[in-house]
Amino acid sequence: MKKALTSVLMSSVLLASAVGCSSTSSEQQSAAGTAAPAASSKSEATPAASKEKKQLKLWFYFEGKERFDKIASLTQGYSKVDSSVEVVPEFIPFAEFKKRLSVGLAAQDLPDIVVIDNPDHAAYAAMGLFADITDKIKDWPDKDQFYEGPWKSATLNGKVYGIPLGSNNLALFYNKAMLDSAGVKPPQTWDELRDAAKKLSKGDIKGLGFSGLGNEEGTFQFLPWLLGAGATFDKVDSPQGVKAYSYLADLIKDQSVSKEVLNWTQADVMKQFAAGKIAMMVNGPWQIPELKTNAPDLQYGVALLPKGEKYASVLGGENLGVVNGKNVDDAVKFIKYVASPDVIKPFAQSFGYFPSRKDVATDKYWTEDPVLKVFNEEMQYAQPRGPHPKWPEISNALSSALQQTLTLSKTPEEAAKEAQTKINEVLK
Amino acid sequence: MRLSERFYSNVFILPALIYLLIMVGYPMFENLRLSLYNVDVMNIAGTPSFIGLSNYRALLHDDIFWKSTYNTLIYTVLCIVLQFIIGFVLALLFSQKFSLAERLRGLVMISWLMPITVTGLMFKFMFSLNGGILNEILMSLHLVHQPVEWLVNPSNSMWAVIIANTWIGVPFNMILITTGLTTIPKDVYESASIDGANAMDKFFRITLPLLKPAITSLLVLGFIYTFKVFDLIVIMTNGGPVNATEMMSTFSYKLSFVEYKFSEGATVANVLFIILFLVSLGYLKLVSKEEVM
Numbered sequence: 001m002k003k004a005l006t007s008v009l010m011s012s013v014l015l016a017s018a019v020g021c022s023s024t025s026s027e028q029q030s031a032a033g034t035a036a037p038a039a040s041s042k043s044e045a046t047p048a049a050s051k052e053k054k055q056l057k058l059w060f061y062f063e064g065k066e067r068f069d070k071i072a073s074l075t076q077g078y079s080k081v082d083s084s085v086e087v088v089p090e091f092i093p094f095a096e097f098k099k100r101l102s103v104g105l106a107a108q109d110l111p112d113i114v115v116i117d118n119p120d121h122a123a124y125a126a127m128g129l130f131a132d133i134t135d136k137i138k139d140w141p142d143k144d145q146f147y148e149g150p151w152k153s154a155t156l157n158g159k160v161y162g163i164p165l166g167s168n169n170l171a172l173f174y175n176k177a178m179l180d181s182a183g184v185k186p187p188q189t190w191d192e193l194r195d196a197a198k199k200l201s202k203g204d205i206k207g208l209g210f211s212g213l214g215n216e217e218g219t220f221q222f223l224p225w226l227l228g229a230g231a232t233f234d235k236v237d238s239p240q241g242v243k244a245y246s247y248l249a250d251l252i253k254d255q256s257v258s259k260e261v262l263n264w265t266q267a268d269v270m271k272q273f274a275a276g277k278i279a280m281m282v283n284g285p286w287q288i289p290e291l292k293t294n295a296p297d298l299q300y301g302v303a304l305l306p307k308g309e310k311y312a313s314v315l316g317g318e319n320l321g322v323v324n325g326k327n328v329d330d331a332v333k334f335i336k337y338v339a340s341p342d343v344i345k346p347f348a349q350s351f352g353y354f355p356s357r358k359d360v361a362t363d364k365y366w367t368e369d370p371v372l373k374v375f376n377e378e379m380q381y382a383q384p385r386g387p388h389p390k391w392p393e394i395s396n397a398l399s400s401a402l403q404q405t406l407t408l409s410k411t412p413e414e415a416a417k418e419a420q421t422k423i424n425e426v427l428k
Numbered sequence: 429m430r431l432s433e434r435f436y437s438n439v440f441i442l443p444a445l446i447y448l449l450i451m452v453g454y455p456m457f458e459n460l461r462l463s464l465y466n467v468d469v470m471n472i473a474g475t476p477s478f479i480g481l482s483n484y485r486a487l488l489h490d491d492i493f494w495k496s497t498y499n500t501l502i503y504t505v506l507c508i509v510l511q512f513i514i515g516f517v518l519a520l521l522f523s524q525k526f527s528l529a530e531r532l533r534g535l536v537m538i539s540w541l542m543p544i545t546v547t548g549l550m551f552k553f554m555f556s557l558n559g560g561i562l563n564e565i566l567m568s569l570h571l572v573h574q575p576v577e578w579l580v581n582p583s584n585s586m587w588a589v590i591i592a593n594t595w596i597g598v599p600f601n602m603i604l605i606t607t608g609l610t611t612i613p614k615d616v617y618e619s620a621s622i623d624g625a626n627a628m629d630k631f632f633r634i635t636l637p638l639l640k641p642a643i644t645s646l647l648v649l650g651f652i653y654t655f656k657v658f659d660l661i662v663i664m665t666n667g668g669p670v671n672a673t674e675m676m677s678t679f680s681y682k683l684s685f686v687e688y689k690f691s692e693g694a695t696v697a698n699v700l701f702i703i704l705f706l707v708s709l710g711y712l713k714l715v716s717k718e719e720v721m
Binding site: 098099102105106123126127128204213214215216258259260262263277389390392393396400403404406407409410 | 469470472474552556557558559577579580581582665666667668669670671682685686687688689690
């Protein structure tokens with residue numbers, strides 16, 4: 001009998017250790033989530049002070065200590081304004097981010113504020129992740145200062161679910177020396193662009209580069225063409241939509257664009273441009289510091305994306321979303337603080353963002369620099385992706401059609417038609 | 429006494445059983461349940477409704493599902509055939525007694541030890557259209573006039589990932605066959621020689637039959653490892669271009685975590701599971717038969 005008892009004890013000990021393992025592993029994971037070293041040191045440094053303070057959690061996915069410190073400067077700045085609340089930033093890797101949010105939503109384990117990629121905002125608002133703060137910011141005068149594109153990306157069906165944090169967009173980079181030696185001026189229309197790209201292509205060197213990946217990044221790069229042709233994401237098989245696809249297919253057929261763009265990320269595009277393998281590229285302002293590291297002596301200029309039917313670009317950037325929960329009021333106060341001109345201006349400058357607010361955008365920092373002012377001007381043509389709660393599915397249809405076109409495995413008409421069928425399925 | 433002995437043995441199984449139930453059984457059950465509901469982005473926090481086998485039925489009409497199933501099968505079969513043949517030849521080569529044989533065999537293992545992410549990135553560079561080393565070599569040998577569109581042409585990209593995975597899997601095949609070879613007693617070969625058998629006879633009448641158990645487990649394990657390929661594909665092609673290398677695993681992942689159709693993703697994962705489950709059952713049956721013998 002004694003023996004039996006021991007073995008039961010033994011097994012329960014084993015069992016407890018097994019279960020213990022599984023629960024600690026999830027804790028470890030969240031600790032690993034705050035991988036930026038400053039995260040742990042900071043939260044350790046202030047246990048006494050935070051005892052009476054209400055803690056709000058902020059999730060973001062910007063990598064690196066530098067960017068963490070910039071986010072931390074926002075939260076620390078806020079604790080000087082409001083001493084009753086402490087906002088604790090927590091880093092979640094981008095690859096994990098959406099998974100953590102979806103899983104967290106089902107498991108009711110969520111932060112209070114989320115820095116979110118703007119096309120995802122509507123999807124998560126539809127999931128019920130974000131609180132409707134329309135009434136809470138009704139009397140906030142600053143709300144009219146935002147550009148329409150960024151502001152729209154934080155809304156769903158006319159309701160507001162957050163505030164834009166910062167924006168960026170795409171424009172055309174060109175290699176000055178290469179354009180000069182080919183006797184080409186920076187193109188301003190689609191026809192000029194096609195012509196210029198043809199003249200600039202010689203053997204291994206191609207006139208133009210962009211990212212044609214079969215994912216959200218590819219859609220991001222494709223949208224300016226679609227919008228510039230005069231189409232919208234819900235009317236892809238219109239003559240305008242087909243034109244956008246066939247224009248890009250023509251660039252491939254002209255051999256002005258390498259088929260390799262199918263596998264290029266935007267960072268790859270930047271590296272090709274830095275190496276002088278492509279004369280022009282479609283890319284965003286976040287590549288500017290990288291470009292400097294990769295090719296310090298490269299002389300380049302930036303122009304608006306050439307005009308098709310109209311000027312168009314795509315809106316990138318992040319929004320601050322307020323998570324549905326018991327801390328909504330405090331969270332709204334915090335995001336209003338972050339979005340205020342005095343706070344957002346230095347933050348946007350140090351972060352490589354373009355202001356989502358018109359009043360901040362008039363600052364000389366963005367209007368006098370020859371490169372930044374182009375992106376700043378492009379801001380008014382920048383349209384958000386969606387917003388639609390099922391944007392990821394729409395995006396998938398658009399980028400599959402893009403790949404079919406660029407591989408020349410389907411005609412632009414067929415590809416656009418197939419994409420439209422899928423999109424109709426989503427929109428119905 | 430007999431009874432309490434049985435009781436003991438059951439008690440000792442208990443921890444493992446409970447561990448398996450929690451860590452393996454629960455996710456499997458949950459995945460099955462998920463596939464019978466319509467959980468997606470709109471209702472994950474609300475109340476998804478039970479829709480029975482609709483997800484499975486819908487899958488039957490999904491072109492990409494069939495494409496991914498076909499791709500996974502082709503990929504698995506071709507990879508295994510190539511890995512097995514090359515691995516076998518290398519195992520025979522290194523079982524010869526020549527200097528450095530041991531060391532070289534160790535070196536071949538490197539491709540198996542390397543993280544797949546690294547291998548994937550490396551092959552992505554080697555296969556690139558302009559400036560990729562493979563195209564440079566083919567061009568300078570004048571074997572091709574135009575660079576081969578390895579990863580950007582839907583009809584070539586499958587070969588590119590198969591080549592990469594074969595490189596990864598060869599050492600695994602080689603080492604298992606090497607181990608099998610060492611279990612064959614030398615005197616069998618000796619007596620065969622006395623009976624006048626030549627090298628071919630020895631290979632087909634001694635080596636192959638005696639290696640049969642090793643070969644079957646190798647092929648089944650290889651099938652399971654290869655069939656659930658994920659990381660290599662994500663790194664090299666991400667299923668593209670135009671779904672040319674879409675596998676069941678990547679398709680399931682994309683449905684769940686790119687398009688947020690959680691139930692549909694779970695459905696594909698379950699089909700993948702069923703296929704592997706059947707293969708494993710067959711394997712267990714084979715193994716138990718061998719053990720009885």
